[in-house]
Amino acid sequence: MYPYCLGIHQFPYVDYRFLPHMPCGYYSLKEGRWFWRQDALGAENSNPPHAQQRLTFVLVHGSWADAHFWDGIAAALRRNGHTVYTPEYAGHGEDPNRNVTHAMITQSVVDFITRLNLHDIILVGHSFGGTVIQKVAEQVPDRIKRLIFWDAFVLKDGESVSDEVPPQTRQGFEQLRASSKDDTIMLPFPLFRDLFVNTANLDVARQIYAGVVPEPAKPLFEKLDLKAFYVLPTPKSYVYFYQDNVLPQGEGFGWNPHMSTRLGQFRLIVGDGDHMTDSRTRPAMVAQKLYEAGRD
Template structure:
């Protein structure tokens, strides 16, 4: 949930070394980060059998753009999968922050239909969970499986803000009120403790330089999800148990609080936090998403 910039300089990672490629100009990014971890596009030994190859559409969350997926997409493509990372309204290069949830949803629906995609594994991270819920209502026949990664699964009539603990919601409301363009900018201390809690301080500061203000309106919109809960699309949920964005228990949290709303679903568990591992361990994230999306 943070945009990548080509002018950010690298520092050592625990498991992967990387170098930035050029900044993307298309609706999705084909270049990404070059992961020098032995799992490259040219290494055929890492490619999966044809019958296991999937088409992924990865939908980012708040305080992010399509670059959030660069490393994960690179790994999945190196394994023979087809990967798309659409950008949606109010994010990335779009200067207009006066957007609605419907506009965001339309961005993803239009991307999928424009590229004539079918039989896709549609993945949503965080706020992106609410987006793929609404996307699925509009184009269910194009979706093979829905995968939610530490993502909101809203009840009919809820907003994302309704699922935040009172202290967090109050803080967001105050940040929204103090902005000049109806956005919310995460303070570093909040970002550090909740979003990148497993990162080093250096990593956290580096990632924070790319965080931009988030359009506030869509977070507070109540969504009609009656159609979603009638859809027979198979579903999976990826839960990282060190993710501190939402408290676990007391009526909040990713799993089982929201995940069980999916009815029958596949649960895949990892040990990461909300943001960090897409940069430091993209191979692990890619594997968990694949496990949740495969047949």
């Protein structure tokens, strides 16, 4: 009923719009196209790690993003010998239909995994993507080696994402939703700059924001049945970046320990970064943290 794209996103992209101008050069322009520079990983990390255990990652992005969010991180993981998939889900990327539900988003990822017959995967969810991998894990638990939540929502049974943001933020979302013509929410730049890319300089913040599009509102307010998730024995990890300012720390909110401890036994990996900036400016660092969270 609702078409969506199930493409596998590979780097490079002609329309990659989120490129910060870094002094050491993470990207190079050749013949009018942006290319990932293989030497960029060395510039970012002068002491590369020893040979890594080969893993298969499936990376699920969050709100106000699409599968291109993972371009640099996926390239860094592949450089270290990993297999990486970055599925797009309903209502995002090239899908023009914004009238989607959380179940449709989940089904996009489930269909992607089963269509490619993937097994023994490290399933990663960033931000809103945490709620997606919670529901995906319920449907294909036998295909998942480990779940990784990177500054991601871990909802309780019966909760929605909107239940886990401060009242002022929720009210703001409701007002933005009401003022839209297609039941979406578009983040104002001042809010995006302070909460999502707080460690970026202004130029980089503006470049990242240029790629932000309105987010379908309905999935953010849907309450999810997660009873099946909370009885899964699947190993879990949580990656927490100290400077992530999307959720306030303390007073009943925040990523760690508020969200993370809901996983029961879990592996904690920490880093120094914010919600989105490091995926563009330090992708090899993020890739290393995901590897540490996913390895045996």
